[in-house]
Amino acid sequence: MRYNVEEIERTAKEIRYRLDFPATSGFFAGHFPGNPILPGVAQVQICIEVLAKSLARPVHLRKLESVRYRRPVTPETVCELTVQLPDDEGRVVFRLGCSEGLVADGRMLLVTEDSDDV
Amino acid sequence: MSDGDGMRSSADAASRFLPHGGTARLIREVLSSSSESMTCIARFPSENALLQDGRAASHLLVEPAAQAAATHLAILAVESGTEIRGFEGFLTSAKNVEFFLPDFPADTDVTIHVRPRGTIRKAKSGLFKFRFEAELDGTPLARGELSTYVMPLES
Numbered sequence: 001m002r003y004n005v006e007e008i009e010r011t012a013k014e015i016r017y018r019l020d021f022p023a024t025s026g027f028f029a030g031h032f033p034g035n036p037i038l039p040g041v042a043q044v045q046i047c048i049e050v051l052a053k054s055l056a057r058p059v060h061l062r063k064l065e066s067v068r069y070r071r072p073v074t075p076e077t078v079c080e081l082t083v084q085l086p087d088d089e090g091r092v093v094f095r096l097g098c099s100e101g102l103v104a105d106g107r108m109l110l111v112t113e114d115s116d117d118v
Numbered sequence: 119m120s121d122g123d124g125m126r127s128s129a130d131a132a133s134r135f136l137p138h139g140g141t142a143r144l145i146r147e148v149l150s151s152s153s154e155s156m157t158c159i160a161r162f163p164s165e166n167a168l169l170q171d172g173r174a175a176s177h178l179l180v181e182p183a184a185q186a187a188a189t190h191l192a193i194l195a196v197e198s199g200t201e202i203r204g205f206e207g208f209l210t211s212a213k214n215v216e217f218f219l220p221d222f223p224a225d226t227d228v229t230i231h232v233r234p235r236g237t238i239r240k241a242k243s244g245l246f247k248f249r250f251e252a253e254l255d256g257t258p259l260a261r262g263e264l265s266t267y268v269m270p271l272e273s
Binding site: 002025026027029030031032033035037039040041042044045048060061062063064065066067068069072106111 | 137138139140141142143166167168175176177178180181184208209210211212213214215216217220221262
């Protein structure tokens with residue numbers, strides 16, 4: 001289990017998820033020994049994975065327009081992820097936070113495919 | 119541009135300074151390095167938890183690019199005679215990073231070029247900005263700008 005995820009709210013514009021990261025998550029393996037923190041790329045990866053599941057279609061990233069990482073995520077941290085649904089250009093805005101505050105936020109351009117194309 | 123045994127020794131030393139371990143350590147070999155740029159080989163092991171179905175999504179290339187940037191700083195520190203026992207650091211931002219293919223196979227050699235924004239003559243604590251490009255067999259995979267915060271741990 002890399003992480004646990006639960007969709008907690010969906011509106012016409014965005015989806016909110018609850019995430020937690022077990023100490024045994026493979027994301028922490030080697031990153032870093034004795035001082036485990038969630039890799040920044042894992043946060044983007046999770047955005048894409050949960051959005052693909054919610055949209056029920058494959059999603060991949062075309063461009064990271066801007067992402068800022070503001071605080072580390074350590075094992076057993078509970079986070080809330082808010083992902084705006086893609087606009088007409090595929091642009092998505094996300095925010096990842098925990099009880100201590102904002103973890104990361106950013107804008108990215110996605111390509112979504114019809115499931116029938118895969 | 120430095121190369122040959124001297125550069126490889128610096129590269130080997132630098133690789134020891136990355137805090138990453140096991141399948142999270144992605145830099146395999148430094149091909150060339152100067153104060154202006156560094157080129158290296160990175161590889162995602164199939165056991166890395168970021169991969170799915172034996173393939174790496176191209177956006178994951180931000181991670182070896184950040185490791186390449188830290189390696190470059192370590193090489194510059196070693197070559198300047200700075201006594202350090204390691205680096206602490208983390209990715210702080212990514213900007214205008216474009217991806218040209220959805221993914222690529224695990225366990226394949228990807229060439230990473232990093233170029234600091236501004237000349238770095240000696241690694242010091244602080245925020246460093248880099249441009250990077252990644253390619254697989256000459257095919258562009260990604261390019262963009264990263265910033266990392268690093269802090270050398272002096273001996």
